[in-house]
Amino acid sequence: MPSTTDPTEFPATPWELVERAARLSPAATAVRQGTRTLTFGELADRVLTAAHRLRTRLPADGEGTVGLLFENTLEGTVALLGALRAGVPLTPLEPDSTESGLLGVHRDLGPLHLIGHMARLRTLTSAASPDRWQGGVLVDVRELTAPADATARPASLPAPPPDAHALYQYTSGSTGEPRAAVHSQRDLVSGGAVYAHTYAVTPADRLLAAVPLLHSFGMVAALTTALHARAELVLLGRFTPADMLRTMHGRACTIVVGTPLAYDLAARSAASWRETSRPGETVRLCLSSGAALPPEVADRFTEHCGPAVQQVYGSTEAGVIAAQLPQPDGTADAGVGKPVRGVRIRLVDEADRPVPPGGTGALLVRTPAMFTRYLGHPGASERAFRDGWYVTGDLARLDGEGRLHLVGRKDSFVNVGGKKVNPLEVEAVLLAHPGVAEAVVWGEPVEGQASERVRAAVVPRSPLSTAAITAHCRDRLLAHQVPATIACVASLPRTSLGKIRRAAVAATAPAPDRDDPA
Missing domain, CATH: 2.30.38.10 (Luciferase; Domain 3)
Structure with missing residues (x-):
């Protein structure tokens, strides 16, 4: 395999991480999905082959952005790294994106070249010719990431500049309209280095990605960190809590990267675990991000599955900002x-x-x-x-x-007649009611006034009157903090990370029940 990196230099792109790992640990397992694996040597070959193939498929003028319908699979991982190695602008997309959603990305980014399973792509792009859509090309992920045949590769492929705009990563949209945050390849590598240093990740670790790699947390905390540390990355494909538990146990995973929702589902599923040992007995570290980690979820997972879950605070825009560290007594850090x-x-x-x-x-x-x-x-x-x-x-x-x-x-504080209300405080009181499973609070403008009213939506555990919830709030909150209206809903809209889409709740919450006013 040709070398394009000075081994004395610190890697600045994901490809340089792959190349370094292939040089130092060529036979070690890099990525595992079920019974399929790639060693670091095989991963390097597949990534370089995918980069060459992608370059031959894209327009010679270099116009457009590559959109990857990114699944947590071997093929998805190789496609991502191959596009970055090819030096083409890339945006990771939800694997179940809709045609209207793709058209929105197209409006944001211009010509869009799509990578995914061809049958899926043609279903999504119904008006497209067999290999084109809206001026972009369609690329089958299986063909792109298949092993190289006997034909020789082109002589060389220019190395991507580490600081050029490389990754357009959409924010979750939990508090508003999703936007594409522009990152460089160096950003990804720097983020992985921070995780590897903070949590002392080594080649002996096996990182289970129980979070979509297409989002910043999964891409950096799982994929890039594993490459940086030359650790094994374990993928689930489609997430199910049973698969998460079986993989934690069967593959002796040492680190889990997940969301509060993933940990909650896994802990509930573990209540029926039939093995003599706990599913996470080899796990030394569980990291959670994407939303606030409820204490009861952390406690339930620790009771049934493994060590204390450590929360990571960060964002798509800034990467990791702060992180909890395991404490001597085995608990999670504060804040x-x-x-x-x-x-x-x-x-x-x-x-x-x-x-x-x-x-x-x-x-x-x-x-x-x-x-x-x-x-x-x-x-x-x-x-x-x-x-x-x-x-x-x-x-x-x-x-x-x-x-x-x-x-x-x-920006979420509610201005009630000049008095500021913190929605998180009101949500905490709502969640303290034994009949409330989930709650979201927001402010709604009062027509004709420079003021807002407090509104809430709750998911009840069982039939519950809004009058009972309001009485509960009045006993525990100041008058201006009590929700003026409460809507009981069956569920709350969430992102693929499990984060509640607050803007969507406010836009779609039903009007309060006039027969049972809050």
């Missing part, structure tokens, strides 16, 4: 942990002045994996930065041990 290596934070008041020690302020950060802008959203990009610092939108405080505690999101 969302301490800022990780290379991260700088500021807590400021409304006048951009530092808040006093222990005070609450708007959280601004600088990280090694910072995005550069939102593609096609200059206004939002400008608002996202303040003198080079990323404005997270979160309110936070630091305790005496330097641990970060999130208080809420500044």
